[in-house]
Amino acid sequence: LQDEETRKDYDYMLDHPEEYYRHYYHYYSRRLAPKVDVRIVILVTVCAISVFQFFSWWNSYNEAINYLATVPKYRIQATEIARQQGLLNKTKEKGKNRRSKEEIREEEEEIIKDIIKNKIDIKGGYQKPKIYDILLFQILLAPFYLGKYIVWNCWWIYRFTIKGQEYGVEEKLYIIRRYMKMSESQFDSLEDHQKETFLEQRLWIRENYEVYKQEQEEELKKKMAMDPRWKRYRRWMKNEGPGRLTFIDD
Secondary structure, eight states: OOSHHHHHHHHHHHHOTTOHHHHHHHHHHHHHSOOSOHHHHHHHHHHHHHHHHHHHHHHHHHHHHHHHTTSHHHHHHHHHHHHHTTHHHHTSOOGGGOOOHHHHHHHHHHHHHHHHHHHOOOOGGGSOOOGGGSHHHHHHTHHHHHHHHHHHHHHHIIIIIISOOOOOHHHHHHHHHHHHTOOHHHHHTSOHHHHHHHHHTTTTSHHHHHHHHHHHHHHHHHHHHHOHHHHHHHHHHHHTOTTOOOOOOO
């Protein structure tokens, strides 16, 4: 009876002895209730998810680097930069410091990958992970992001709705991205010439974007119509189809 809540339950039991089912419920609910603070459980869960996120993104980033190291275009450029900086010559030391061919090959591979990491800006889902993107920091910084979003919207309304200023390049690309329903990382992963084409076609204007969207859909239909695999699939759907039953007479 050292706990205040249990003392209240005990006093209530003395005053109302006939409500024994209620007394049993309160007794066992307190005995079997978890002793761990829910806030601690939530914090540990968020931290575990954040750690998994970070290492998963880092693994994806390393996979992208390993792939780029196999692409001749990037590998040749990285090898040339390494030769100009004299990094490959250091791997071929003689005398006591002489190493096996396998060790030299592994070190050269690491040098090439390091150059690719420094020279190539990988965007999209395989970009270099940032600690501020994980769930834990996103939750902690949520008030800051919310305030930033409100200020940005007020700034947008003031400049382009009230004052009627013309859109800049960044604002035009932002409107195009919204029309395309793409995330920022997806849009950033597009090639620069694609974005320039969007600007040349003035796709930040809704009417122009609708025309562009319709043209893209028509072009996709034509490609699918000419694709042999798609033709085989349509023939199969027409002649066989999923779940079709046939009965063959003996």
